[in-house]
Amino acid sequence: MRPLPGFRDFYPEDCARRGYLLDGWRRVARRYGFVEMDGPVLESMELYAKKNESGAEILGQLYQFTDRGERDVAMRPEMTPTLARMVIAKERAYRKPLKWFSTANFFRYERQQKGRLREFIQFNADLIGDGSTAADAEAICLVIDLLREFGFTKDDFVIRLSDRKAWLDFLGARAVADTKTVLAIIDKIEREPEESLNAKLSPHGLTVAELREFIAAGSPEYFAPLLEQFEARGLRDFVEIDLSIVRGLAYYTGLVFEAFDRGKSMRALAGGGRYDDLLADLSDGTVNLPAIGFGVGDVVLGNLIEETPHAFAKMAAALAASPSAEIYVVIADDSRRREALSLVQALRDAGWRTDFPLDSVKVGKQFQTAEQLGARFAIVVGNEWPIVKAKTLATRAEATLAQDALAGWLAKNKDCQQTDSSS
Amino acid sequence: MRPLPGFRDFYPEDCARRGYLLDGWRRVARRYGFVEMDGPVLESMELYAKKNESGAEILGQLYQFTDRGERDVAMRPEMTPTLARMVIAKERAYRKPLKWFSTANFFRYERQQKGRLREFIQFNADLIGDGSTAADAEAICLVIDLLREFGFTKDDFVIRLSDRKAWLDFLGARAVADTKTVLAIIDKIEREPEESLNAKLSPHGLTVAELREFIAAGSPEYFAPLLEQFEARGLRDFVEIDLSIVRGLAYYTGLVFEAFDRGKSMRALAGGGRYDDLLADLSDGTVNLPAIGFGVGDVVLGNLIEETPHAFAKMAAALAASPSAEIYVVIADDSRRREALSLVQALRDAGWRTDFPLDSVKVGKQFQTAEQLGARFAIVVGNEWPIVKAKTLATRAEATLAQDALAGWLAKNKDCQQTDSSS
Numbered sequence: 035m036r037p038l039p040g041f042r043d044f045y046p047e048d049c050a051r052r053g054y055l056l057d058g059w060r061r062v063a064r065r066y067g068f069v070e071m072d073g074p075v076l077e078s079m080e081l082y083a084k085k086n087e088s089g090a091e092i093l094g095q096l097y098q099f100t101d102r103g104e105r106d107v108a109m110r111p112e113m114t115p116t117l118a119r120m121v122i123a124k125e126r127a128y129r130k131p132l133k134w135f136s137t138a139n140f141f142r143y144e145r146q147q148k149g150r151l152r153e154f155i156q157f158n159a160d161l162i163g164d165g166s167t168a169a170d171a172e173a174i175c176l177v178i179d180l181l182r183e184f185g186f187t188k189d190d191f192v193i194r195l196s197d198r199k200a201w202l203d204f205l206g207a208r209a210v211a212d213t214k215t216v217l218a219i220i221d222k223i224e225r226e227p228e229e230s231l232n233a234k235l236s237p238h239g240l241t242v243a244e245l246r247e248f249i250a251a252g253s254p255e256y257f258a259p260l261l262e263q264f265e266a267r268g269l270r271d272f273v274e275i276d277l278s279i280v281r282g283l284a285y286y287t288g289l290v291f292e293a294f295d296r297g298k299s300m301r302a303l304a305g306g307g308r309y310d311d312l313l314a315d316l317s318d319g320t321v322n323l324p325a326i327g328f329g330v331g332d333v334v335l336g337n338l339i340e341e342t343p344h345a346f347a348k349m350a351a352a353l354a355a356s357p358s359a360e361i362y363v364v365i366a367d368d369s370r371r372r373e374a375l376s377l378v379q380a381l382r383d384a385g386w387r388t389d390f391p392l393d394s395v396k397v398g399k400q401f402q403t404a405e406q407l408g409a410r411f412a413i414v415v416g417n418e419w420p421i422v423k424a425k426t427l428a429t430r431a432e433a434t435l436a437q438d439a440l441a442g443w444l445a446k447n448k449d450c451q452q453t454d455s456s457s
Numbered sequence: 458m459r460p461l462p463g464f465r466d467f468y469p470e471d472c473a474r475r476g477y478l479l480d481g482w483r484r485v486a487r488r489y490g491f492v493e494m495d496g497p498v499l500e501s502m503e504l505y506a507k508k509n510e511s512g513a514e515i516l517g518q519l520y521q522f523t524d525r526g527e528r529d530v531a532m533r534p535e536m537t538p539t540l541a542r543m544v545i546a547k548e549r550a551y552r553k554p555l556k557w558f559s560t561a562n563f564f565r566y567e568r569q570q571k572g573r574l575r576e577f578i579q580f581n582a583d584l585i586g587d588g589s590t591a592a593d594a595e596a597i598c599l600v601i602d603l604l605r606e607f608g609f610t611k612d613d614f615v616i617r618l619s620d621r622k623a624w625l626d627f628l629g630a631r632a633v634a635d636t637k638t639v640l641a642i643i644d645k646i647e648r649e650p651e652e653s654l655n656a657k658l659s660p661h662g663l664t665v666a667e668l669r670e671f672i673a674a675g676s677p678e679y680f681a682p683l684l685e686q687f688e689a690r691g692l693r694d695f696v697e698i699d700l701s702i703v704r705g706l707a708y709y710t711g712l713v714f715e716a717f718d719r720g721k722s723m724r725a726l727a728g729g730g731r732y733d734d735l736l737a738d739l740s741d742g743t744v745n746l747p748a749i750g751f752g753v754g755d756v757v758l759g760n761l762i763e764e765t766p767h768a769f770a771k772m773a774a775a776l777a778a779s780p781s782a783e784i785y786v787v788i789a790d791d792s793r794r795r796e797a798l799s800l801v802q803a804l805r806d807a808g809w810r811t812d813f814p815l816d817s818v819k820v821g822k823q824f825q826t827a828e829q830l831g832a833r834f835a836i837v838v839g840n841e842w843p844i845v846k847a848k849t850l851a852t853r854a855e856a857t858l859a860q861d862a863l864a865g866w867l868a869k870n871k872d873c874q875q876t877d878s879s880s
Contacts, residue, residue, distance in 0.1 A: 099523075109499070358556075
């Protein structure tokens, strides 16, 4: 009776944390003028086979099968193929640039390890139809603000910027023909022993030492206009140049970047880049739009929040501010249940999260439930009806009033709540 | 380049409508003290095969396959099996009753027809651990308020109440042994010709006429305490007794209900019932909790909103109140782009949905874009910086002020916006 390995159950407390991420992502993306889209969980295999540029690795991890109508289908492993399909089908209906984001779940049959699941959630944002440095900055600043939203500062994370154009110019100057293979080797430069890398580089007339020298030089001329944009926005401290980033996917054409946590583990929190040729490739040239996009996964970000005290405290405060009940209606006299029900309905109609005992329960137990639910207020309905008692649970402050004066009392005490609970 | 048949692309305008449903569902469920949960999209086949009580029909529609680890798996066709699995695994960790809801997507390989898709979204709510009439009322009032939230009134929809206990008592009095089969026949009473129903009923010693007579009598004694609860909440007009409802799933044990639109089509908008034995059955008796639950699908509800003018107007107003940009920063002098960027960043940091032109564009065109995006305000940055112009687009009202006075101006004009746009 457990979920499949690599899949998660979201009990209410897990779902609340997931909601904290999703709500934060959506809020920030909307501040940037991005609008939400989504596609189906299941797609035709053709979509992924056609875009084999995304790499054989993903194809080998697909949840892929034949449906009851004999179609070869797969559960989506990433958003880009669906996004590209949708943009190509209807791009004329939309003003450019498109600023689209999504918060969706993806499926990859991966070996299980920390930070890797078989079903995971990813925020994706893509800015399509503008190839400018301004668009690059808009995408990267969105990454920065997505992370700042959860309380992270420049001491917690950094965006590393790189550019495939810099690498292609470097490789061109050395007359390297098979740039695709060499970029894939460079992608492993931090993760593979130097000896094995040198063996792979040697047929291309390159050494790890040369590559490291190029990385160390940093090619500042490729990044100057972009860095100005971060200066203007006051976000310069969040980015640094690091040419060792090249990203795994084959379709990137220019700027590529990854967000890392600055802690020991240096996990990638987000990654993306410019893919100016992909839409043209997939549409046989009929839709030719430059694009930049990135993804942020829920698992690594969630782990980092848990491990970072100020980010964790921010999450805990946000979750506490959204209790499952704001008001608990205490029924002190069960002969007044009918009146209590009418009050519950009125409070809910007014927008209050309201709960009450379904059965006859001792008053002390009802107050205990109210506190366990995180309620701010308890309203006691007893045989004095239509006079009720209204209590602020944090302060134990109490008022006796007619039930039709309750709306006013709640409105007044709602605003005092912050002060009350800290006193 | 299209989605698979029965699957949907959610372009931004579709996603906004989906969000309108999801947000409304969540808001109302939380007012009722329900908390959100979710499970994985993919489950072990075992989970569905074990609960074959849900009916052979669903098993025949499963997206089912063998994964790369040789596991028999299926994409979830409904939430109840996952919910039951999760509750059985951890119920001791939670105060009873559980009030859990979810908004999830489900997958069924169905023949395509209006209102039926192969991937659809459903709101589910379950109240577990309380077998009282008060719990029944809590669940049904939640259905009513979920529909009222979208602007529907008692003239638009009705909840039809029935009770399997009434039927079982009726069949028991007539010594019918195979109640399961007979309930399945009753389920078809509105959809199959009388002749064919009579042929099926005859081996059980029953006729359609007898059943209709029982339905017409309505067994009011089974519903009196429940109806009192609706009276107390002022929701009596939203429900009526209709014993022709028995629901298709085999696991229901008592109250069953469906919400119908009152229009010609009389489509079911929601349905559910009490399943007091299911958790005990699935846990071999180790978890014995009464439960009531229901589901609301997105497709029929979405269609009904589109077809009902007052519900459609409510949705349109809600979507218009959430434009993709609230503020558009017009860059009148490109030499001030750096200052404009700093302003954009400050506005976003303050929580405003803010957009601006990535490239150098004529001022008139920028104002046009601002209006197309639904922005309330345009802030014009030109060579008078740090003096800017702030415009309310609906009224064309304009102010000239220092950029550091902008926050105050926006706060003031934000509240006037409703009045402004209607004047």
